[in-house]
Amino acid sequence: MKVSSKNEAWVVENGEPVYSQTQIILKEANQHCANTARRYRTTSEVDLDELDPIPIPASHIWPLLPPNFTRAPEPLPQKYYVKQPIPPYYDDAEDSRPFDADLFSRDIKEGMEHLHTLGLIHCDLKQTNIMMDGDIPLIIDFGSCQRDGEVLSEGGKSGWTSEGFKFTRPENGQYGLSKIRDFLFQGKNEEKRVEIS
Numbered sequence: 001m002k003v004s005s006k007n008e009a010w011v012v013e014n015g016e017p018v019y020s021q022t023q024i025i026l027k028e029a030n031q032h033c034a035n036t037a038r039r040y041r042t043t044s045e046v047d048l049d050e051l052d053p054i055p056i057p058a059s060h061i062w063p064l065l066p067p068n069f070t071r072a073p074e075p076l077p078q079k080y081y082v083k084q085p086i087p088p089y090y091d092d093a094e095d096s097r098p099f100d101a102d103l104f105s106r107d108i109k110e111g112m113e114h115l116h117t118l119g120l121i122h123c124d125l126k127q128t129n130i131m132m133d134g135d136i137p138l139i140i141d142f143g144s145c146q147r148d149g150e151v152l153s154e155g156g157k158s159g160w161t162s163e164g165f166k167f168t169r170p171e172n173g174q175y176g177l178s179k180i181r182d183f184l185f186q187g188k189n190e191e192k193r194v195e196i197s
Contacts, residue, residue: 001026001053003043024051031056066186101184104137108180111139112173119148121168125176127183 004027009020022039024046026032032053040046072080108130115122122129124144130137146153146168162175 001028001032001048003027003046003048004031006040006043006046008039024053025056026051026053030058066183101181105177105181105184107137108139109177111137112177115139115145116148116170116173120145121148121170121172122176123152123168123172125173125180127180130180 004025006022006024008022010017011020012018019039021035021037024034024036024040024043026034026048033056034051034053036051038050108125112122112125122139122142122145124141125139129139129141131140132138144153148168148170150168152165152168152172162172165172165175
């Protein structure tokens with residue numbers, strides 16, 4: 001096994017950051033995760049004999065994609081970039097709470113509507129531009145964000161924006177939200193869906 005990456009975890013105690021542990025990702029045929037109280041300046045200092053690695057399930061690194069997604073061609077053309085998982089942030093703790101897709105989509109909708117009250121349209125609202133802060137989804141990647149009413153830039157035409165949109169309007173975000181909802185509720189029975197409009 002070789003060290004693929006390491007990441008220090010810190011906690012806040014009495015308002016001050018305090019070192020907690022180092023998470024080390026090991027790679028051989030599969031990836032493994034190990035946590036240690038020891039700090040390392042470089043990955044070359046890591047002593048593998050001191051670690052008790054646990055395997056990371058492949059589904060946690062490369063989850064199955066919906067069947068309607070298009071697989072990237074191989075070899076990948078130079079003009080494309082594939083986002084890679086970031087294993088140092090792997091959390092091996094099991095979460096027993098069920099995922100609430102309705103609450104998740106309501107939170108995204110509230111964030112989107114807040115932007116709209118500021119006269120801003122995200123223009124690239126999609127599931128890969130949502131990150132989690134604990135249980136709270138946060139909208140990220142404002143590279144395509146524009147003022148309401150501007151001519152829609154090329155950056156805002158990612159496939160998550162309707163081809164019929166020529167100007168930035170709140171409808172752009174609502175369209176992106178509807179695509180996120182379709183992704184979230186994929187496989188659920190239609191009668192279980194809750195309308196949040």
